Amino acid sequence: MDPSTSTSFSSPTEQLPTTSGINVTGIDTSARLPSLEGLFKNNIVLTLRPGLDLWKGLGVGLTVLRQGIVLGTTALRRRMLVTLEINNKDRSYEWFLAWMAHQTNIVAKQKLRSAPWIRSHQLSVETILEQRKNGSSSALFKLVAGPGTHWFRYRGAWMQVKRERETRSMQLMSGVPWETVTLTTLSRDRTLFPQLLSEARDLAMRGQEGKLVIHTAWGIEWKPFGLPRRKRPLQSVVLKPGVGERIEQDITSFLNRRQWYADRGIPYRRGYLLHGPPGSGKTSFIQALAGSLNYDICLLNLSERGLADDKLNHLLSNAPERSFVLIEDIDAAFNKRVQTSEDGYQSSVTFSGFLNALDGVASGEERIVFMTTNHIEKLDPALIRPGRVDMSELIDDSSANQARVLFTRFYGDSEDMEEPEVEELANILETIVIEETESGRKVSMAALQGLFIRSKAKDAIARCRELFVSRQP
Numbered sequence: 001m002d003p004s005t006s007t008s009f010s011s012p013t014e015q016l017p018t019t020s021g022i023n024v025t026g027i028d029t030s031a032r033l034p035s036l037e038g039l040f041k042n043n044i045v046l047t048l049r050p051g052l053d054l055w056k057g058l059g060v061g062l063t064v065l066r067q068g069i070v071l072g073t074t075a076l077r078r079r080m081l082v083t084l085e086i087n088n089k090d091r092s093y094e095w096f097l098a099w100m101a102h103q104t105n106i107v108a109k110q111k112l113r114s115a116p117w118i119r120s121h122q123l124s125v126e127t128i129l130e131q132r133k134n135g136s137s138s139a140l141f142k143l144v145a146g147p148g149t150h151w152f153r154y155r156g157a158w159m160q161v162k163r164e165r166e167t168r169s170m171q172l173m174s175g176v177p178w179e180t181v182t183l184t185t186l187s188r189d190r191t192l193f194p195q196l197l198s199e200a201r202d203l204a205m206r207g208q209e210g211k212l213v214i215h216t217a218w219g220i221e222w223k224p225f226g227l228p229r230r231k232r233p234l235q236s237v238v239l240k241p242g243v244g245e246r247i248e249q250d251i252t253s254f255l256n257r258r259q260w261y262a263d264r265g266i267p268y269r270r271g272y273l274l275h276g277p278p279g280s281g282k283t284s285f286i287q288a289l290a291g292s293l294n295y296d297i298c299l300l301n302l303s304e305r306g307l308a309d310d311k312l313n314h315l316l317s318n319a320p321e322r323s324f325v326l327i328e329d330i331d332a333a334f335n336k337r338v339q340t341s342e343d344g345y346q347s348s349v350t351f352s353g354f355l356n357a358l359d360g361v362a363s364g365e366e367r368i369v370f371m372t373t374n375h376i377e378k379l380d381p382a383l384i385r386p387g388r389v390d391m392s393e394l395i396d397d398s399s400a401n402q403a404r405v406l407f408t409r410f411y412g413d414s415e416d417m418e419e420p421e422v423e424e425l426a427n428i429l430e431t432i433v434i435e436e437t438e439s440g441r442k443v444s445m446a447a448l449q450g451l452f453i454r455s456k457a458k459d460a461i462a463r464c465r466e467l468f469v470s471r472q473p
């Protein structure tokens with residue numbers, strides 16, 4: 001064999017640079033990079049012969065070179081670039097997408113031609129449904145970066161955003177596919193990530209400031225439903241004197257006694273039941289109270305398809321911090337199920353499962369549950385025993401005084417009436433309510449509100465008797 005035309009590597013580690021030998025990056029890549037040693041493991045001996053062997057040698061050389069380049073670029077990328085991965089389990093995922101969408105809007109509004117922002121044509125639409133109490137709903141559309149690769153510039157640094165969606169597996173229960181966004185930028189800009197995330201979080205929080213967030217259950221998770229709503233002032237819900245104050249005082253005292261509960265090993269939870277006829281302000285009051293305490297509302301619908309005892313238990317034990325769980329029409333929830341089961345549908349929430357979920361495991365976690373009903377008499381005593389319902393309040397139809405307060409709220413500052421005239425009409429209204437109540441007829445605050453919205457003050461007084469209905473005791 002001609003020594004000048006043949007090369008033999010008996011030990012690759014001696015003759016060729018090893019992975020760590022390449023060390024283009026200056027960081028230890030041996031743990032994750034494919035090793036060059038792999039190419040030559042088992043002490044491969046290559047012997048090149050002239051002619052045909054020369055091509056073989058060239059081929060090997062090229063392979064080595066290619067591997068070297070791959071390793072080099074990977075290592076270089078590792079060294080030069082920094083990436084951040086956020087998955088859709090994390091709250092910052094939504095914040096980041098919303099932040100990106102917000103930037104696009106700024107560009108669109110300012111008609112920036114050379115927009116420094118998102119360079120992308122792949123957009124996804126996120127529909128936000130707003131359900132109103134009367135059953136109607138409205139939809140808002142938000143365009144966010146869709147799955148794929150996007151580029152944008154943040155504080156002078158270019159960033160690549162890759163949004164990827166896992167098509168084969170889904171999040172258990174919620175059925176939402178797993179998603180990740182990966183942000184990549186030059187490593188010298190690594191401090192930008194925390195700044196960007198803080199900005200995204202602040203933007204999300206700003207949107208909720210002074211607003212009430214309503215969450216609904218998605219499988220076993222709570223998710224905000226619709227856009228945060230403007231908070232309703234507590235005084236705008238007119239209740240009988242003392243009722244609202246009692247509830248407010250009870251909840252404030254509960255919130256101040258966390259340690260007291262902990263010291264005595266009592267589960268830190270409180271249950272409230274507001275009962276009374278429809279349209280008396282139960283829901284409005286709970287929402288206004290949540291707003292005034294800076295709490296969110298978690299709306300729980302016990303008749304929801306797919307809800308079972310275990311899911312219910314999980315939801316009740318994992319409500320977002322600082323939130324009231326609100327279960328409306330608690331009597332109907334269980335009645336309805338009996339009816340609907342006849343035509344095939346049976347919700348799997350059982351009454352005993354519900355009671356267990358209400359009791360929950362003894363934990364230090366705060367839990368505040370509000371329930372409402374129009375028919376307290378239909379409720380099982382087991383449900384309203386202390387520990388499950390600690391405070392029960394009647395929110396009744398309008399009293400004379402409530403009607404008066406509501407009337408003056410509506411017409412008190414109207415331009416076409418002087419104050420004495422408003423007072424006079426309010427007196428008449430009060431008398432009407434007293435008379436009608438004495439003859440067993442009542443009016444709901446919701447009905448009065450409806451009348452005041454669509455009528456002028458005098459017309460409202462003239463027509464208000466029509467709204468009174470007999471209430472069965």
Ligand SMILES: Nc1ncnc2c1ncn2[C@@H]1O[C@H](COP(=O)(O)OP(=O)(O)OP(=O)(O)O)[C@@H](O)[C@H]1O
Nearest residue numbers: 236237238239277278279280281282283284445446
């Ligand atoms: N006491 C009240 N003060 C001011 N507005 C009220 C009052 N009661 C009802 N309303 C108005 O009537 C509408 C319906 O009220 P709300 O939904 O709070 O009643 P509810 O007692 O929860 O009814 P339901 O038992 O049917 O759920 C709301 O728009 C609310 O503004």
